[in-house]
Amino acid sequence: MDFELSEELLAMKEAARDFTEKEILPNVEKWDEEHYYPLEVIRKMAELGYFACPIPEAYGGLDIGFLAQTIITEEVARGSSSLRVAFNTQCLGTAISILRHGTEEQKQKWIPDLISAKKIGCFAITEPDSGSDVMSMKSTAIPDGDGYILNGCKTWISSAAQAETGIVYAYHDREKGSKGLSAFIVDFTSDGISTANLDKLGTRSSPTGEIVFEDVRLPADALLGKLGDGVKICFSSLNQTRLSCAAGGVGLGQACLDTAVQYCNEREQFGQQVGKFQMNQELIANMATEIEATRLLTYRSAWQKDQGKYGNILETCYAKFLAGEMVTRCAHSTMKILGAYGYSTEYPAARYYRDAVVYQIVEGTVNVQKMIIAQDQLGYRKANR
Numbered sequence: 001m002d003f004e005l006s007e008e009l010l011a012m013k014e015a016a017r018d019f020t021e022k023e024i025l026p027n028v029e030k031w032d033e034e035h036y037y038p039l040e041v042i043r044k045m046a047e048l049g050y051f052a053c054p055i056p057e058a059y060g061g062l063d064i065g066f067l068a069q070t071i072i073t074e075e076v077a078r079g080s081s082s083l084r085v086a087f088n089t090q091c092l093g094t095a096i097s098i099l100r101h102g103t104e105e106q107k108q109k110w111i112p113d114l115i116s117a118k119k120i121g122c123f124a125i126t127e128p129d130s131g132s133d134v135m136s137m138k139s140t141a142i143p144d145g146d147g148y149i150l151n152g153c154k155t156w157i158s159s160a161a162q163a164e165t166g167i168v169y170a171y172h173d174r175e176k177g178s179k180g181l182s183a184f185i186v187d188f189t190s191d192g193i194s195t196a197n198l199d200k201l202g203t204r205s206s207p208t209g210e211i212v213f214e215d216v217r218l219p220a221d222a223l224l225g226k227l228g229d230g231v232k233i234c235f236s237s238l239n240q241t242r243l244s245c246a247a248g249g250v251g252l253g254q255a256c257l258d259t260a261v262q263y264c265n266e267r268e269q270f271g272q273q274v275g276k277f278q279m280n281q282e283l284i285a286n287m288a289t290e291i292e293a294t295r296l297l298t299y300r301s302a303w304q305k306d307q308g309k310y311g312n313i314l315e316t317c318y319a320k321f322l323a324g325e326m327v328t329r330c331a332h333s334t335m336k337i338l339g340a341y342g343y344s345t346e347y348p349a350a351r352y353y354r355d356a357v358v359y360q361i362v363e364g365t366v367n368v369q370k371m372i373i374a375q376d377q378l379g380y381r382k383a384n385r
Ligand SMILES: Cc1cc2nc3c(=O)[nH]c(=O)nc-3n(C[C@H](O)[C@H](O)[C@H](O)COP(=O)(O)OP(=O)(O)OC[C@H]3O[C@@H](n4cnc5c(N)ncnc54)[C@H](O)[C@@H]3O)c2cc1C
Pocket: 122, 123, 124, 125, 126, 130, 131, 132, 133, 155, 156, 157, 158, 159, 200, 203, 208, 358, 361, 362, 363, 364, 365, 366, 367, 368, 371
C-alpha cells in the first residue's frame, strides 16, 4: 500500500491548481453573480486534456486514468464547484458510457468531440416525476422502421440547453419492466427537441435545464449497447459520475477550510485572533479531518477504477456519501467562523454555502447512497455485483 501520489500526479495537481488560480478564481464570483457559463474556460480545460484522462489514445484520450482526472477535478472544484460538472457532461456521464458500451463506430463518432468539448454533452435520466426512483421514468423510444421515436420530458439536466450530444434513457418497451429500458446517444440538433434553463440556488455557472422530446426520430445507430441495456448502462454511468461528485466535494470542502483558516488568522476579537478560540479550533479540526478522510476514500475509488474495477459501487458510494455530508458541514462551519462576513458577498463563503448542498442531491441523494451501503452491509443486496 502506497499513500503517496507519484511525481507525475503531483505535477498534474500543481498544474491544475495554477490553472484554477489564473483562469478561474479571478472571475468566479462575477460568473456566479451573472449565472454565466464560461464555455471558453471549459474549452481550455479540454485543450489541457482534463476530460480525456481515462480515455484511450485511439479516441483522442490521454489514457492516464481516473485518479489523474480526480485530482484535477478536486483542484478545479476548489476554485469553482460549477466547473466541476463539466467532468461529467464531457466524460464520466457521456464519453465513458460510450467507451464501455458503444460500437467502434460510435466511439469514433462521439468520444473525440465530447472530450475536446467541441460538442457539449449531457446525460438525461431525471424526469419531473422520476428522481431517485429512476425506473419510474416515462420517456419512451419506440422502435419504428429502422430507428426509434423518442418522446418524453427530462428535467434537472446539467447543460441541457447547451448540449449538442446527450445520452438519453427511455423505455423501448414498458411492458418488459427493467428489461424494457434502453440508452440512446442523441444528436441534440435533431428536430423535435426543445430545452429551457432552470433557475437555482447555487452551482450557478453550470446551467441546468429541462428537455422536451416530441416525436424525435432516432437512427438505428443511436442505440447504445443492446435493447434493454438501459439499466446496466445508467447505473454504471452513475457509478462513474459519483466519483467526480466526491472529488468536487473534496475540492469545495478544501476551499471552505482555506477560507476559514485565513480568516481565523486575520480577524481579531477580545484582543486575539479568532483562531485562538477553542470552539473555532474544533470546527477547523473537524473540517480538516473529514476532508482528508473523504479525499482518501475518493482516491481509492479512482484507483480501483484504474485497476479495471469499474463496478466499485460500494467504495464509490462511501466516497460520495461522505463528500455530500462533509462539504455541507464544512460550508456551514466556514459560515460560522466568518460570522457576518460569511453572510456577505465580499467573501466566497456564501457561494460555498449555496454550492455545497447540491452534493447531497445529485447522482443519487445522500439517502440513496445510505440505502445502497446499508443494503450491502445487511446482506439484502450486494452493491458490487
Ligand atoms: C444542479 C443539479 C444538476 C443535476 N444534473 C442532472 C443531470 O445532469 N442528469 C440527470 O439525469 N439528473 C440530474 N439532476 C437530478 C438529480 O440527479 C436528482 O435531483 C436526484 O436524483 C434526486 O431526485 P429528486 O430531486 O427528484 O428527489 P426525490 O427522488 O423526489 O427525493 C426526495 C427526497 O426523498 C428522498 N428519497 C427518495 N427515495 C428514497 C428512498 N427510497 N429512501 C429514502 N429516501 C428517499 C430523497 O433522498 C430526497 O430527500 C440534477 C439535479 C440538480 C439539483
